[in-house]
Amino acid sequence: MKIAILGSGAMGMLFGGYLSRQNEVVLIDTDRTKVDKINRDGIRIREPEGAVTTACPKAAMPGGGPGEADLVLVFVKAMDTRNALACNRNLIGPRTFVLTLQNGSGHDEVLKEFVPAERIVIGTTRHNSSIIEAGFVRHGGGGTTFIGSKDCSPAALERIRDAFARSGLEIRIAEDIRRKIWEKLFVNASASALTAIFQTNLGFLLRSRPAWDLTEQLIREAVAAANGEGLGFEEEIVIGDVRSLLENAGSGYTSIYADIRDGRKTEVDAISGAVVAAGKRNKVPTPGHEFVVAFIHAMEDKRSC
Amino acid sequence: MKIAILGSGAMGMLFGGYLSRQNEVVLIDTDRTKVDKINRDGIRIREPEGAVTTACPKAAMPGGGPGEADLVLVFVKAMDTRNALACNRNLIGPRTFVLTLQNGSGHDEVLKEFVPAERIVIGTTRHNSSIIEAGFVRHGGGGTTFIGSKDCSPAALERIRDAFARSGLEIRIAEDIRRKIWEKLFVNASASALTAIFQTNLGFLLRSRPAWDLTEQLIREAVAAANGEGLGFEEEIVIGDVRSLLENAGSGYTSIYADIRDGRKTEVDAISGAVVAAGKRNKVPTPGHEFVVAFIHAMEDKRSC
Numbered sequence: 001m002k003i004a005i006l007g008s009g010a011m012g013m014l015f016g017g018y019l020s021r022q023n024e025v026v027l028i029d030t031d032r033t034k035v036d037k038i039n040r041d042g043i044r045i046r047e048p049e050g051a052v053t054t055a056c057p058k059a060a061m062p063g064g065g066p067g068e069a070d071l072v073l074v075f076v077k078a079m080d081t082r083n084a085l086a087c088n089r090n091l092i093g094p095r096t097f098v099l100t101l102q103n104g105s106g107h108d109e110v111l112k113e114f115v116p117a118e119r120i121v122i123g124t125t126r127h128n129s130s131i132i133e134a135g136f137v138r139h140g141g142g143g144t145t146f147i148g149s150k151d152c153s154p155a156a157l158e159r160i161r162d163a164f165a166r167s168g169l170e171i172r173i174a175e176d177i178r179r180k181i182w183e184k185l186f187v188n189a190s191a192s193a194l195t196a197i198f199q200t201n202l203g204f205l206l207r208s209r210p211a212w213d214l215t216e217q218l219i220r221e222a223v224a225a226a227n228g229e230g231l232g233f234e235e236e237i238v239i240g241d242v243r244s245l246l247e248n249a250g251s252g253y254t255s256i257y258a259d260i261r262d263g264r265k266t267e268v269d270a271i272s273g274a275v276v277a278a279g280k281r282n283k284v285p286t287p288g289h290e291f292v293v294a295f296i297h298a299m300e301d302k303r304s305c
Numbered sequence: 306m307k308i309a310i311l312g313s314g315a316m317g318m319l320f321g322g323y324l325s326r327q328n329e330v331v332l333i334d335t336d337r338t339k340v341d342k343i344n345r346d347g348i349r350i351r352e353p354e355g356a357v358t359t360a361c362p363k364a365a366m367p368g369g370g371p372g373e374a375d376l377v378l379v380f381v382k383a384m385d386t387r388n389a390l391a392c393n394r395n396l397i398g399p400r401t402f403v404l405t406l407q408n409g410s411g412h413d414e415v416l417k418e419f420v421p422a423e424r425i426v427i428g429t430t431r432h433n434s435s436i437i438e439a440g441f442v443r444h445g446g447g448g449t450t451f452i453g454s455k456d457c458s459p460a461a462l463e464r465i466r467d468a469f470a471r472s473g474l475e476i477r478i479a480e481d482i483r484r485k486i487w488e489k490l491f492v493n494a495s496a497s498a499l500t501a502i503f504q505t506n507l508g509f510l511l512r513s514r515p516a517w518d519l520t521e522q523l524i525r526e527a528v529a530a531a532n533g534e535g536l537g538f539e540e541e542i543v544i545g546d547v548r549s550l551l552e553n554a555g556s557g558y559t560s561i562y563a564d565i566r567d568g569r570k571t572e573v574d575a576i577s578g579a580v581v582a583a584g585k586r587n588k589v590p591t592p593g594h595e596f597v598v599a600f601i602h603a604m605e606d607k608r609s610c
Contacts, residue, residue, distance in 0.1 A: 061483060211610075214599045214603060287596070295519070295600075298515040300515075
């Protein structure tokens with residue numbers, strides 16, 4: 001399969017490295033140094049158990065990709081999606097599928113500006129990855145990647161699934177892909193967002209009672225918003241799932257925490273903002289998430305204001 | 306007048322210093338070192354224009370005060386009020402008035418546990434003061450102190466007023482003392498509280514658009530809560546007042562900012578919490594202030610959790 005990956009951040013490099021084992025992969029990035037480094041030295045991946053592997057996908061600047069791809073995998077930050085697609089229209093032909101595994105929800109709305117719904121696939125992955133240095137990522141842990149679409153043909157989804165599976169990536173087609181995306185959103189829009197505001201690790205949210213109360217409130221609002229979309233989640237089960245995750249990953253720091261720490265823009269609009277949007281669509285109040293969006297945007301301004 | 310001041314923090318020392326010029330003043334504090342220092346060296350006050358004056362009130366540990374006072378002036382942190390009064394009952398006799406000039410609102414509810422309503426006076430002051438070192442404060446700026454009570458006799462209020470005025474403190478009896486207290490609360494529950502969360506100076510709230518949007522939202526909620534109490538504020542006027550204050554004091558840092566920076570408990574329950582309480586009494590929603598209370602309590606936990 002000819003696969004173009006938009007964005008060679010930590011996740012783009014991880015998936016690019018894996019997928020290049022059995023597919024023709026090109027990573028597209030705006031950072032010339034990164035592109036040159038990948039073309040020269042490939043991508044190194046440190047696996048959770050310590051082994052380091054090297055993979056050799058190609059890399060290119062925007063617009064300099066390989067022409068029409070079978071699959072465009074979108075891994076840029078949420079706020080860059082529109083721009084990344086606009087600058088790489090040459091990748092998208094009449095048979096190209098576009099898959100987003102980005103954090104948050106609502107990306108398909110942007111993708112629809114560039115490709116018809118029957119060639120848009122959404123998904124979510126449990127893999128995580130962080131950058132050790134240019135061209136070198138730490139694979140923090142694996143897990144299943146879920147993809148799905150109510151508009152795509154089953155055969156198209158199966159072709160994508162098979163390409164991933166051949167490359168060693170555990171992947172499943174989910175009938176209820178929106179549920180899978182919301183399950184991840186529940187964590188990101190509650191716990192992850194709060195670690196950005198508090199500038200702490202995940203475990204703090206269990207150690208501080210008022211912090212946990214806020215986490216719970218954000219989960220309750222998000223579940224109500226998701227159920228407004230007809231998804232039928234059970235509040236107490238979701239709260240228990242987030243609690244378990246915090247118990248197991250207490251020493252972990254989130255990417256949105258690091259974005260605020262380092263003065264970068266965050267993906268809060270695609271995360272907490274997606275909960276607010278679902279709330280508005282369904283007349284479910286989400287005051288907590290509205291505040292989180294505003295708080296995090298204000299914190300993004302701290303360096304520059 | 307025989308005046309006992311509970312709490313020899315920056316404000317207690319400022320008022321203690323001034324009032325001791327014409328009254329018998331004892332500062333009560335739990336910190337033995339502070340008490341000894343004041344008894345030995347007095348209090349030095351650096352005035353805004355640079356002059357330094359020394360005043361010599363007495364100081365004592367809790368329970369060691371001078372017996373029944375004419376006036377007990379409460380200047381401990383909001384969360385210490387109940388404890389401070391319980392440990393200093395010996396100061397309160399059948400003719401003792403108790404005056405709170407503490408930040409926030411709702412302190413009179415605690416005072417009522419110790420003294421009847423007709424001897425409770427509430428107020429607010431525009432003075433500000435910060436500690437330079439033990440026994441030495443910087444008088445940041447003056448302004449009118451307002452006192453009032455719907456239960457006290459006018460004569461009692463006038464005696465307090467006169468004692469303050471003789472000591473060089475500008476003071477007025479306000480018919481609408483709750484309005485004066487809310488005017489200060491509008492600033493503290495919006496701008497000051499946000500500087501604690503963002504860990505910035507006041508000017509940031511004007512420089513960052515999302516930060517200002519939050520400030521405005523908190524003001525709007527607080528005005529609605531105050532108006533639920535029958536106070537009849539005009540939203541746009543209050544917003545304009547807060548904006549002017551930020552324009553003039555942009556480089557200033559708030560005490561609640563410093564509390565969070567230094568890992569201390571804050572007075573958020575008497576500030577944002579007072580807005581939430583007024584909202585609840587009057588069925589006015591204050592979701593922003595509820596979040597601010599929870600956020601700040603969580604941030605108080607950062608050092609210990």
